[in-house]
Structures are given as structure tokens and as C-alpha cells.
Amino acid sequence: MKSYFSELFTGAWSLILGLKVTIKALFSPIVTYQYPREKLVVTPNYRGHIDLVKDAETGAHKCITCGSCMRECPSDCIFLDGEKREGVKGKALTIFTLNFTKCSLCGACVEVCPTDALDYSNEYELAGFTREEFHYDLLKRVEERE
């Protein structure tokens, strides 16, 4: 009999405690952001898809077409090729594509690059209607960039 009533009262008290928590929350400021209208600042360390780095001095990319990234990539999503050109040491980059649909963002390509020619972009709003939208031509992107 005693436990019958004590259970009732402790139970009721625990329920009141719960109500206290939620009523406090009801009058607390909200913590969410209305996403497309308000945007959070994304950390500069965010690892988006890779991009070729634009050299501040020369205004060109730093890739020497060694192909390490292509070999290192576990998912075979990088393809690059170059050709021999007059006046350029080694090979000049002619094509550098990233198939982002297969990329797992592991960062192996960035780390293996001997000239630090690759870096992560900060883009995170990635949505598209076709797979082809995610086949990036990085060479074109670096040329178009400011």
C-alpha cells in the first residue's frame, strides 16, 4: 500500500519536473537557423571537393602533371593529362577532371601532391539534377576564378 502511493507521488513529481524543463525551453531563444535565409559561416577548414590552387604570383595553377593524385585516389575519380609544350619544363596540364559523384573526400590527393597544387574548396551547397553536373573540370574552374 505504501509503495502504491509513493510510486504515485514520485511518478507525478517526475512528470512535473519534465514539464518544468519544457516550459523553460518554450521561453528560451531558439537555436536553429532558417537555412536559406540565414547562413552559418562555414569553417575555412571545411573539406569540399578539391580545386586547383591559383598561384598568387603567377596567376596560374601549380600542377606539374605528375599524376600522383590520380594514382593515389582510392575511388579513381581524378583524371588528368598533359602534353609537352615549347618553353615549359615537363608537361603542361591540358585536362584535369574530378568525378565528384565517386569522391569520398578522404583528402589523399591533396596530401600526396608534391607542389600543393590542390586544395579543398569551401562549397557545400551541392545539389543537382544530373550526375554530369558533378563532373568538374578543375582546369576550367581555376582559369575562371578571380
Added chain:
Amino acid sequence: MDINKVKKQWQELSTAVEDIDYAVSGYDYSVCLERDKVRDFAAMMLDEGFYLVDLMAVHVTPAIEVVYQFAHFETRCRVMARAFVDDQVEISTISDIYQGANWHERETRDFHGVVFVGHPYLEPLILAEEDVDLKPLLKEEAKLQDVDAVRRQPPEPAPEPKAKPEPKPEAKPEAVKSQEQS
């Protein structure tokens, strides 16, 4: 758990009991079993309070090797027990002793086609029903290795202590007929 007592029991049941260096391999004992002793071994391990960590198969020649991994809740004692399947790719089940083996055996059946005799419900678990005969983890002829090739090689040049392995792994002269792709 008295490890010496347990080891004695292992020796009775198995063909070889090997002490392994935990710092290098991550487990303590390796036990090689005849396939008809697997059930006795499992029953003995359950009596001693071991739990079944994992059950898997490795495709090597001469036959597929089934590896049972046990560990103990109270003391650090991680055991790998190995047994080869017979010509019919069969081995007896331990799923009535360790019920947790039930799904592991079904999975091994999926991936390697090992038939666990006496299993109550040996149907595809991870793979779809139509892939019964797929056996995806069986090696193709070119990649298949002999069982000795995947065993730990004795250090050849100088008998170094195993606890402090050479930090340069390439330096170790492993006479392995490796046919890996580059």
C-alpha cells in the same frame, strides 16, 4: 580463468597452439584445429567463459580456412582458432553452442560458400536470395595464395625480438610469391 589449464585443454583438442605477440598481431594465441574438433573446442571455450568475437573464412589453398575469434570478458586472452573445411566445403556448425555464430556462419556461407553442417537456417543473410551461388569473396585463380604464404614468416636475417619490429617494413625480406596488382 586459469590460462595454463585452458591451454592444456587446447593442446588436447588441437594440432598446434602458438603464442602470438600481442603488440604486433593484436591477439594472444593461435590454435589450429582439426575440423571434427571444432564443436568440442567451442563447447570448451563457452565453459571457460569466452565469448565469440567473430567467425570468418579465408580462401587459401589447400582449402578454405575458417577462423574463429574468441576473447574473454575478464582477462585479456584473444584467441584465433583455425580449421580447414573438407572436400565438400563443409564444416560442422557451432551455432547451437554460440548462438551468435548463427549469423556469422550464414554470412560465411554467403561470401565463401562454406556449408555449416547442422546449421538450423543456412539461408542467405547479407546477400540477396538470388545470389546464393555468387560467393563473392572466393579468390580467383591468379590471386589465390597458399596457406603458408599468409602465415607469419619467421624473421630471416637476425632473430629479432618480435615486440620491437623494424619500423621499415620493406626491409623485411619476405619470400612471398606475391602476385599483387600494382
Added chain:
Amino acid sequence: MEIFYSILPELIRIVVCAVCGAVIVFGNALVMGYAERKLAGHIMLRPGPMEVGPHGIYQLVVDGLKLMGKQLVVPAKADPLLFRFAPLLAFAPVFVPLLVIPFSSKLQGFDLDIGLLVILALASINLLAVLIGGWSSNNKYSLFGAFRAVSQNVAYEIPMLLSLLSIIFMTNTFSLKAVVAAQSPVWFIVIQPLAFLIYLVSIVAETNRAPFDLPEAESELTAGFHTEYSGMSFSLFVLGEYANMFIVSSVATVFFLGGSSGIPLPYFEYSGIIWFMLKVYTLMFFLVWIRWTYPRTRFDQLMNFCWKYLIPFALVNLLITVVMVKLL
């Protein structure tokens, strides 16, 4: 013709009451739908609907339009007639109880002698609709929901009635107006706090809301009895639920919180209705508040709570009331 003229005022009265009832039902659903989502949002530290209109106030209108535009899917093996009939049955009876509720001393459709009985009888029809809807869907989850709803509602009607009965013993009438009138010095919540608590718990179960929302328990039964319903037929169930919430809260207001009585507001003759609505919506806020606070109970625990706690307490309360009424 003379007969016509003699019943004309009565006819007009019926039409006006029906229109008012419809306005209350739909208006209440809009208000509650919005309030519930907004309150739930703020309890969870998020803003709730924000996109359609300032602070999302048109959200419910948009939702209503969307639901109306949706296809009414009838599952292949469902009973098509009953499947379509169930939402109507859930929704139609909610108008009648509104006629007998005294919103203020003057605002009342009909002051029936059996006012309470009308409300209780018609409120129970909703249960039948849930059963028919769940059964005719030909879905095991729906069927579970329906079964749970029936046993839960039947069980919880007993403490609910017993708690109201103790008021009835004190007032000797089923007329809601008379019950309100009987609370002129003190509200019955002061005299009968236990009955009020029992009634409050029972109406949570009666309206199938969390923590007693077992008939629709989405984590167990996906959506319970309305798993297979889509579009307007689904929203009729929701409308019915909100209307039922309104009715049971009104009954609580009438029986325990003094109905429309309150301090008369200056310059406004019908201040009663404001007090009445304030009390009703306070109770409904409480229902929303507990819904977003507690986990769901288990079925046997729900029944145990009813039989082990609510009914004994209600009976004891009734007994004490009867003795006191006889003595005083």
C-alpha cells in the same frame, strides 16, 4: 404556412447554430494546428512554421489546400465503402456537442436537460470511426491502432464519467447551463480537485494524444489507424481530433472552471465568451504541452494506470461526494 412561421425562428436558430458550429470547428482546427506546431517548435528550441506569411501564420491554410489537392488513395484490398465512410464518421458528429455548450450565459445553441449526455454520446462515435477506419484499411498496423483505440477509450470513459458524476451529484442536473450557474461562488475545481485531475488524465486518453497516443504511435505502428489515409480523408481525422479536444476542454471548463464566469470586462457585454475561450485554450495548451514533453506509455501500463489508479480514486471521490452531499 402558419406552422412554417411558427417554426421559422427555430429553423433560423438551427441554421445559425450549425454555421457557428462549423466556424468553431474549422477555426479551432486552424488555431490549434498553428498553435500546436508553433508551441512544439519553441519547446524544441526551433521556430516552427516560418515561411508562409509573417511567422508562418498562413501555413495551415496552405496545408489545407495541399491536403485537398491530394489524391485519395484507397488500398487495393481495403473495404472501399467503409474506408471512405470512416473519416466522415469521425468528423460529422463533432458539430452537435457544440450546440449544447454554453459559451456564455446567453450564447448557447440549445440548453438541453441532457446536455452532458448528448456530448458524451456523440463524442463516443469518434471511436467507432477509428475502429472502422483501422479495420477497413486492411493493414495490420491500422488494425492494431483501431484495437488499441477501442480498448483505451472504453477503459478511460469510466473514470471520466465517474469524475463528472461527482459534479452531477452536487448539482443534480445534466444541463450544462445549470452546472455553470451552480459554480457562482466557487469553481468546482476547488471543491473537487481530484475529480478535475482524473478528468484531465482521462481526456488525454480519450483524445488519443501523447503520452497516450497509442492508436497512432508512429514509432510502433507507423501511423496507427490512419496509416493508409491520405489527403482530405486524413485531414478529416485530424479535424475531428482537434474538435474533440475542444469539446472535452469545454466540458472541463463548464464542469470545473466555472464556464464563462469571470470578472466582467469593461465596455464589453459578452465578456463571458472571452473568459470561456481563455479557459478552454489554457486547457488545450496544457494538452499540447504534455504531448511534447513525455514519452509514450505502453499499452498494458496505460490500462493498469486506469484500473489501478484512476478508477479507484474516482470511485472513492464519488463516494465521498455522495456522503458529503447527503450530510450537508
Added chain:
Amino acid sequence: MSMDIEVLEDSRHHRYVLNMGPQHPSTHGVLRVLLELEGEYAMELLPVLGYGHRCHEKIAEFKPAKSFMPNTARMDYLGALIYNQGFAQLLEKAAGIEVPERVEYIRVMASELNRIQSHLLWYGAYLLDLGAFTPIMYAFDDREHILDILEDVTGSRLTYCYFRVGGVSKDIDDKFVTSTRAFIDRLRSRFPMYEDLVNGNVILQKRLIDVGELTPHICARYGITGPMLRGTGVAYDLRRAEPYSIYSEFDFEIPTETKGDCMASFLVRFREMEQSLRIIEQALDRLPEGPIMAAKVPKKLKIPAGDYNSSVEAPRGELSYYLVSDGSDVPYRLKVRTPSYSNLSVVPEMCQGMLLSDVVSAMGSLDLVIPEIDR
């Protein structure tokens, strides 16, 4: 699948089969459970797996071992760093690479943050299973802080690929230290709120106490590890039992309960968050300076022939990688022993004769992550 529903219903007339999943709100992903019900009592259960099978073990046999690192994060998306840790450790052991001390500290802190994050998500999702909608938002509010901290370091929010063989990919900075300290204080101050809202709640206690009781013997037979095992009173935590990394240097408790029911594993998980905070705090205090990459990590990581095992304590229990090498840089066989796989296999025995509602709460207490089961 192979259990024919019609036949089953025919043969036992009074029973019928309820198909729960693969799309069911409380199976947390693509798990399917066939329940044979009598009334609302589940008399027999048959989990059906494999909807999310992605051939991870097969993939591992086709590329250099260290390229498998991103795959580990995809197995258990909630404990990605701990899966990273296990795999990195496996290769370091096998190739004999010494890891700098700072790396170990960073790994421990990141792993423990990851563990708290996983437990917080479980906490919210479990209460969602039990019908409480609000706690998940509070838990996510806290979890968001961890994700922000880890995003700043690792660059991703969920499927981290942060650890490398021999080190980590990026060093931590002062921002990490300050924001982690701030988070520790914040979460500590939130625990009483959780206690009030959830843990003490009578409805929750009634739902969890005496539901799905396990014993250490059942755990041994099924290979159940992690908080469920600790709920039965066995203080078995691989961070203590087989101290890997630098866990032996930290002072922390292994929370245990004795009853082995859902409430026990619930409380164990809840208290583990507190203990993880303690570990992080100690690691922050002692964080040494140093390199974040081992000095000599060969580019082509050849693994000496033999077999290697690496076991770590994942949020859900014991995670073991077993690698068989033939001496090349590509694993000959890699087997991943995932905790949820063994934990879920107890369901047919644990849930027998339970009410449907209890099946939901018992399965929720397993803290299932289906991709880790299907691999």
C-alpha cells in the same frame, strides 16, 4: 525473404506475420524484421539484413590497404573516427610504425568526442522511438557543437576520414582546445536537464525497466559487447581490457549496471558521455607538443605476411579488424567485426514473447546502425 509469409500464416492460424521495415520509423534504416505475432505479443522474430550491403570487404581486397580508410567511416557513420582509429592502428601494428605521442592524444580526444556525439544521437533517436519528440532536438543541439568542433579539425561533419596511417591529417589548434573546453562545460551543465526531462521520468522508467533483460552468459553466447554488456554488470571495455592507444594513461570509470535490461544500457550510455568528457579533459590538460605524423611512413605500405587483429571500443561495442596479408600492400582478406551485427543477433531470443511496444524499445536500446551491420 525466404520465409514465405503466406505459408507461415496458413500453418499457424492464430498467428500472423507483421512485416516491420525496411521502411519503418523505429528500425533506424533499412533493417527489416518479420514478427510473428500472437495478439500484440511477438512470438518469433526474424531480422532480415543486407539491404545496405556495399561490399566493403570485397573492396578492401582490391586496393592498397591505406586506401581503405575512407570506407571505414562509411560503415558506422556515427563512430567514424573510432573506426578510423581501429584501422589506422591495425596498419600501424602490422607495418610497425611508431605513432607520435601528440597524435595519440589528438586521436583520443577526437574519438571520445565522436563517441559522445554518437551517444547523443542515440539518446535522441531512442526517445523518439519511445514517443518523446522533444529530447532529440535538445540532444542535437548539443551534438551540433561537437560536429562544429570536429568539422573545424577534420573538415567533415559525419563521415570523417581524419586519421592516417602514422598520424592525423591536420593538427589541432587553440580554437579546438578552447571550444572543446567550452563544450565540456556546456554538456556537464546540460546533464541535470536531461535527468529531469528524461531519465527520471516515470513513463520512461516503466517503459525500460525489466524490458529485454540480458545476462552475461547470453552476452557471451551471442558475442554482445559494449553498453549492453556493461549493463549486465560486466565491466568489459576494450579501452581498459586491452588498452590501445594511450587509454591506459587516463583515469576514467567504466559505468556498469547490474540488471541488464534496457534501462541498464540506457544509463550506461548516459554515464559514458560523462566519462568521455573526463578523458577529453585529461587529454587537453596533458596535450604534448610534437609532430602529427610518424617520421617514416612508406609510400607503398607493405604489410608483412601474417594475420593481424585490431580491436577498439566503438560506441556500440567491440570493433575488430582482422587482416590477412600475403606480404603485398593489398590486404589478402580483411574482415570487419562490427558490434551491431552481434548485438542485433540476440533480438530473436531477447524479444521473444514481448509486446510490440517493447520490441521497439528493446531494439532501440541496441543502438543499431544498419550500415555497419550490412557493411
